[in-house]
Structures are given as structure tokens and as C-alpha cells.
Amino acid sequence: MNRNAIVAAAVRTVLGALVLQAESRACGPQGHRDIGIQAHNGHLQTGVYHLDHPENALLLDTGTRLWSSAFQVNALDPFFTDKPGFGAVAGSGLPPGTQVGFNILSDLLYWDGTGPAHFGPVVNQERLRIKFGFQNRYAGTGTGFVAGFNFATVTSDGEIHQHVSFFLLGADGNAVPASQDGLQATSGIYLIQIEVTLAADTIKSDPIWLVFNNGLDDCLDCLALNDLGARMAMDRPPADLDFDRRVARSDVDSLAACFTGPDLPWTNPCCRIADLDSDGDVDQSDFGLLQRCFSGESLAAPECRP
Amino acid sequence: MRYTGLIACGLALAAACSVTRGAHLDARPYVADGKVMIGTAQLLGGQVVPTADHHRVFGAELGADDPDQPFMTEDPGFLAEPGAFPEGAGEFVGFTLLDGLKGWTGAGFGTVPAGESLQISRGSQSVTVADGPVSGYFFAIIDPDGGLHQHLTFELLGADGNPIPNDGVQPTAGIYLLTVQLHTSLQGVSPSEPFWIVLNNGDAEENHDLALDWAARHLAPEPANALAVGAALCLVCRPRGRK
Numbered sequence: 001m002n003r004n005a006i007v008a009a010a011v012r013t014v015l016g017a018l019v020l021q022a023e024s025r026a027c028g029p030q031g032h033r034d035i036g037i038q039a040h041n042g043h044l045q046t047g048v049y050h051l052d053h054p055e056n057a058l059l060l061d062t063g064t065r066l067w068s069s070a071f072q073v074n075a076l077d078p079f080f081t082d083k084p085g086f087g088a089v090a091g092s093g094l095p096p097g098t099q100v101g102f103n104i105l106s107d108l109l110y111w112d113g114t115g116p117a118h119f120g121p122v123v124n125q126e127r128l129r130i131k132f133g134f135q136n137r138y139a140g141t142g143t144g145f146v147a148g149f150n151f152a153t154v155t156s157d158g159e160i161h162q163h164v165s166f167f168l169l170g171a172d173g174n175a176v177p178a179s180q181d182g183l184q185a186t187s188g189i190y191l192i193q194i195e196v197t198l199a200a201d202t203i204k205s206d207p208i209w210l211v212f213n214n215g216l217d218d219c220l221d222c223l224a225l226n227d228l229g230a231r232m233a234m235d236r237p238p239a240d241l242d243f244d245r246r247v248a249r250s251d252v253d254s255l256a257a258c259f260t261g262p263d264l265p266w267t268n269p270c271c272r273i274a275d276l277d278s279d280g281d282v283d284q285s286d287f288g289l290l291q292r293c294f295s296g297e298s299l300a301a302p303e304c305r306p
Numbered sequence: 307m308r309y310t311g312l313i314a315c316g317l318a319l320a321a322a323c324s325v326t327r328g329a330h331l332d333a334r335p336y337v338a339d340g341k342v343m344i345g346t347a348q349l350l351g352g353q354v355v356p357t358a359d360h361h362r363v364f365g366a367e368l369g370a371d372d373p374d375q376p377f378m379t380e381d382p383g384f385l386a387e388p389g390a391f392p393e394g395a396g397e398f399v400g401f402t403l404l405d406g407l408k409g410w411t412g413a414g415f416g417t418v419p420a421g422e423s424l425q426i427s428r429g430s431q432s433v434t435v436a437d438g439p440v441s442g443y444f445f446a447i448i449d450p451d452g453g454l455h456q457h458l459t460f461e462l463l464g465a466d467g468n469p470i471p472n473d474g475v476q477p478t479a480g481i482y483l484l485t486v487q488l489h490t491s492l493q494g495v496s497p498s499e500p501f502w503i504v505l506n507n508g509d510a511e512e513n514h515d516l517a518l519d520w521a522a523r524h525l526a527p528e529p530a531n532a533l534a535v536g537a538a539l540c541l542v543c544r545p546r547g548r549k
Contacts, residue, residue: 032352052352076398076444080429099373133375133461134469150374162371163457165429175430 027068027222027243034085034161035067036060037100037196037205039093044196044205049087049161057089057161061245061299065206066233068225068243070213071168071185079175079185084210085163086151086196092158098199100160101150104130105207106193108139110186113220116272117227119191126185128192128212129167129175138169139192148197168214187215189224209233219270226273230302237304239293241273247293247300255290258282276306331357332385333364335399335454335488335498337392342399342488342498347385354387354453362501362526365518368462369508377469377477377507380457384488388451391492395452398444398491401426403484404500406437410481410509410517414524419478421465424505428458435484444491460484462507479508481517502526 036049036059047062067084074080088094108128109119127140135149152162167175168190170183178184190212196205209228213221222243229245230238236245241254258271262283266275274282276289293304334347334356346358369376384399391397407424408415423436428445446456462482466475482505489497502521506514 056351074429075396075447077429077431082429133372133378133459135375151372153371153373167430 027218027225033067034083034087034163035196035208036062036064037086037088037092037094037160037198038062039095039198039203042203044198044203046196046205046208049085049089051087051161057087057159059087059089059092063235063299064245065208065235066211066225066229067208068211068213068221069166070221072215077175078177079168079170079214081166081212082163083166085161087161088154088159090157090159092154094154094158094160094198096154096156096158098154099150100152100154100162101197101201102130102148102194103197103201103204104137104139104143104146104148104192104194106139106191107141107143109191111189111191111224112186113188113216113224114269117189117224119189119224119228122186122190123188124186125171126190127169127173128190129165129169131165131167132162148194150197166210166212168212185214189213189216189221191224191228217270219273223270223273230305234302236302237293237300238276238306239290239304240300241290245299246297247290247295247304248297251290252287252294255282255287259287278306332381332383332455333361333501334358334390335384335386335490336390337394337490337492337495340494341496342490344488344498344501347387349385349455354385354455356387362499363518363522364501364503365514366460366503366505367514368460368505375461375469376471377462377464379460379505381460382503383455383457384446385455386453388449388453391448391452391454391490393452394448394490394492395450397448399446399448399454399456400444400489400491401442401458402487402489402497403433403435403440403442404487405439405485407435408483408485409478410483410513412513412516414520415483415517418482419480422477422482423463423467424482424484425461425463425469426458427461428456434463448490448492460503460505462505477507481506481509481514483517483521500525 032051034049036047037044045062048060048064050058050060069081069083072078110122111119121141127138130137132151137146151164152160168185170185172183192210193207195207225243229236239247241251255274258274260266260281265280266282276286289306293300331346331348334345336343346361347354347356364382366379366381368379407418409418423434425434431443433440446454448454461469462477463469464475464477484503485500487497487500502525504518504521
């Protein structure tokens with residue numbers, strides 16, 4: 001067995017089934033979808049930068065303010081991800097030659113996945129490190145606003161596409177798994193608020209939120225995204241159960257999979273998301289609330305509430 | 307012969323550049339005959355389009371990604387179409403640096419001018435190459451469809467060991483050469499032949515072109531030599547950012 005094969009075997013032994021989980025996510029649109037930006041009335045408008053279209057990158061679903069990502073899906077480097085990236089398509093209206101960057105607007109927040117989604121301080125001194133080249137910024141407890149850095153320059157036709165590195169650091173200040181140094185970031189959902197900036201902060205986006213699932217079941221990630229989208233980012237209604245900003249057949253299917261009937265409590269924590277009236281069951285009244293917000297393939301009205 | 311070479315160069319340049327504006331050319335690893343091969347590919351929208359099967363000299367411009375970080379680039383990336391690694395889903399691709407970092411002398415490559423080194427990073431993993439070969443690391447996981455797309459970060463370090471501008475010591479302007487080999491964890495697949503990345507650190511494009519041409523003629527002595535030069539020249543004129 002040559003050296004490369006030995007290293008590969010060691011990586012697999014240490015990280016086990018992570019290889020098979022790579023990029024697998026049950027909630028939200030799949031594929032290469034980054035934070036898209038475009039100029040809009042002297043402001044930066046965000047949307048979904050979609051690179052999987054066969055001909056050109058597209059900016060979809062303007063008004064999106066919440067993105068999901070995950071740690072522990074990269075077998076080679078479990079507490080590192082470069083998703084989401086940042087993109088702008090040709091004709092974005094961004095002035096050529098200007099630089100795009102970001103600022104951190106909040107502490108790093110955390111939810112352990114139990115009970116209703118509720119974010120508070122991290123529990124074990126975890127920090128999020130954002131890196132590009134030699135530039136590094138950190139978010140943790142008490143860090144608040146942190147001036148960021150530029151990471152891309154707008155091309156002559158208004159495009160950018162760049163990924164920065166996100167690391168989830170344990171209490172020991174590094175992103176090394178516990179199998180190697182005894183400490184790693186606590187499992188749970190992590191949340192940070194940022195803004196995208198242009199031309200030395202003279203133009204900014206509205207605040208946007210990045211959610212990182214660190215080792216929890218995908219359905220709990222969905223629960224967090226659903227709650228944050230409806231309550232904080234306000235870019236989708238609670239009835240969008242699969243995090244695509246639409247209330248469509250797929251959401252009906254999700255609700256149906258959790259259907260218990262009146263006064264019969266759901267027991268699977270993944271079904272909390274479908275209990276739209278928060279009365280402990282998933283029944284016809286929840287379906288009625290979903291139906292009121294049904295939008296099909298169009299974006300659902302964020303203000304549609306139970 | 308000279309004119310034949312120039313014509314081939316021009317044709318290669320035209321062929322490789324006759325793509326839509328904003329096209330993005332990367333190194334393309336793929337498996338053929340039980341071995342990792344290196345070609346070129348570009349990303350058009352979400353589609354990976356192979357553009358050459360044999361290509362061993364790549365150009366890159368330090369500072370092209372971010373003018374605030376003039377000694378960094380993420381080019382070339384590594385881009386392979388679906389099926390490039392048959393039955394490779396979940397396997398790894400890594401690199402080895404077969405020689406130390408070299409500097410362009412004007413007539414070839416020799417030792418770097420002033421103790422420069424080059425750091426290559428991806429996430430938590432990082433190696434620095436100075437005056438000799440260095441083992442790299444696995445940096446990409448092959449996609450379920452047998453393709454991959456990944457970028458490494460290349461940072462040229464001054465004698466003080468960092469790429470920070472205006473700190474008193476920064477790497478000398480000039481052209482630098484990296485000798486790279488790719489390997490995979492796929493059973494029974496041999497590593498690639500060496501290929502070369504020719505990095506321009508603030509030198510004139512004419513000098514960069516000369517160095518690319520020299521590398522293609524002296525380091526990669528294959529029939530596709532002239533094609534390599536043409537495509538390499540295209541690579542260095544690619545737009546900023548990655549796709």
C-alpha cells in the first residue's frame with residue numbers, strides 16, 4: 001500500500017461515514033447556490049446565485065436573506081466549509097472594478113436542537129472564523145459588529161463569484177476534530193448575521209443570516225431555517241416547510257408525512273415544523289393554514305402567517 | 307519552424323479563447339489508462355466543458371482575485387467533468403510538489419531571488435514549498451457523478467514568511483514556477499505526470515509569456531507543446547473570480 005493509499009485509509013477511518021454524507025441535505029434547494037447580489041436603487045439586493053443552470057449563472061429569488069450551510073459534511077476537513085459563496089451575474093449593476101466585502105453584524109449564536117428553535121450564546125466558547133487569503137475575522141460571544149474585508153472585485157461585465165472559508169472553532173481555538181486533539185465545536189445549529197458591502201462600505205445589503213448545521217439531523221436544521229426565515233429574516237412564511245420560499249406541493253407532502261389528526265400529539269421532533277398552529281398536533285387546521293399561503297411555483301408572501 | 311510554432315500558438319490561442327466572454331479555464335484532472343491525466347476544462351454556466359486532453363503548463367496572476375492581497379491567487383482551479391473519475395465517487399484527489407519553488411531568470415528557472423516560498427492552502431490544510439519537494443494533501447473529494455471542482459489558495463511569501471504587503475518584506479516581483487503532480491485514492495490509478503504552474507508576481511506580461519513559453523518548450527516536451535503555450539496564455543487572461 002503506497003503512502004497516498006495509507007493516508008486515504010486513515011482519513012476514512014477517522015471520519016468514517018462522513019464521506020457518504022457529503023453534500024447530502026434534506027432541506028432546501030440542492031446544488032451550487034450562493035449569496036447573490038445586485039445593485040438596486042443605490043442598495044445591494046440579495047438573492048440566490050444559482051450556478052447549476054446549464055448556460056449561465058442566474059440570480060433567482062431576490063429578497064432572500066437566509067442561507068444554509070453545514071459542517072461535518074467534508075470528510076477531509078469537517079469543521080471547514082466554503083459555502084455559501086458569493087456571486088453576481090453579468091448585468092448585476094455592480095460598478096466594474098469595485099470591491100465586494102462583508103461585515104459581521106452579530107455574535108455567533110447557537111441552538112442545541114431541542115425544543116422549539118431558540119438561539120442563544122454558544123455553549124463552549126465556539127467561534128466562527130472567516131478567512132480569505134491572509135485576512136481573518138472571528139465571531140463568537142461578545143464580538144458583536146466586526147468590520148470585515150473585501151474578497152472580490154467586480155469584473156467589467158458586473159460579475160463576481162468567490163468563496164471565502166468558514167471554520168467552526170472549538171474551545172481550543174482550532175477546527176481540528178476531537179478525534180485528533182480531544183476538543184471540537186459542540187453539535188448544534190450556529191447562526192451569524194452579516195451584511196454584504198460594496199465600494200468600501202458605501203453601499204450595503206440589508207442584514208442577511210447564515211445558518212450552519214454542525215452535526216444535527218437535517219430535519220432539525222430545517223426546523224431552525226423555517227423559524228429563522230419566518231421570524232428573523234422575514235423572507236418566507238412559516239408554511240414554507242422545505243426552505244425554498246415557496247409553499248407548494250412539496251410542503252403539502254411534508255405536512256402529510258407528519259399528519260396525526262386532531263388532539264393526537266406529534267412525537268417525532270422533526271414534525272414540530274408542520275404544527276403550524278402550535279397546538280401540539282398536525283391536523284386539518286394546520287393544512288388549512290398551509291393552504292392559505294399556497295403559492296405553487298411562485299414565491300410565497302412572507303407575511304402570510306397562521 | 308519558428309513560424310510553424312507561432313502559427314500553432316495562434317491557432318491554439320484562438321481555439322482556446324474562442325469561448326464566451328467570462329469563460330473560466332482550469333486544470334482538468336481525469337483518469338485514462340489507469341493514470342491521472344491533466345488537461346483543461348472550462349465552466350459554462352453549470353456545465354463542465356473539457357477543452358484539452360493534454361496540458362502541462364498553466365499560468366496564473368497573483369493578485370488577480372483581490373488587489374488588497376497582491377500575492378495571492380486561487381488559479382488555476384481543478385475542474386473535471388462528470389465521469390472523469392469513473393467509479394471515483396467519494397474518493398480523494400491530492401497533490402505533491404515535486405520540486406522546490408523556482409524563479410524566472412530571464413532565460414530559464416533557477417533559485418528564487420530572495421528567500422521566497424509559496425503556501426498552498428485549502429481549509430485547515432496548508433503546506434509551504436521553498437527549496438525542495440513537499441508532500442501535499444488530499445484537497446478534493448470526487449463528486450457522486452465522478453467530476454470535481456475545487457480551488458486551492460496560492461500565496462507567495464516573502465523572506466519574512468508571510469504574504470502581507472507593506473510590512474517591510476515582500477516577495478520580489480517576478481515569475482515563479484511550481485512543479486505539481488496529482489494523485490488519487492482510487493485503487494490502481496497512478497499519479498499524473500508533472501505539470502507546471504507559472505505564477506506572475508507583478509512582472510510584465512511579456513516576461514510571463516516568455517516564461518510560459520520556455521516552460522512549455524523545455525519542461526513539457528510533448529507534441530502538444532505549442533498548444534500548451536496557447537492555452538496557457540489564455541489562462542492568464544481569464545477574468546477574476548471563479549466559476
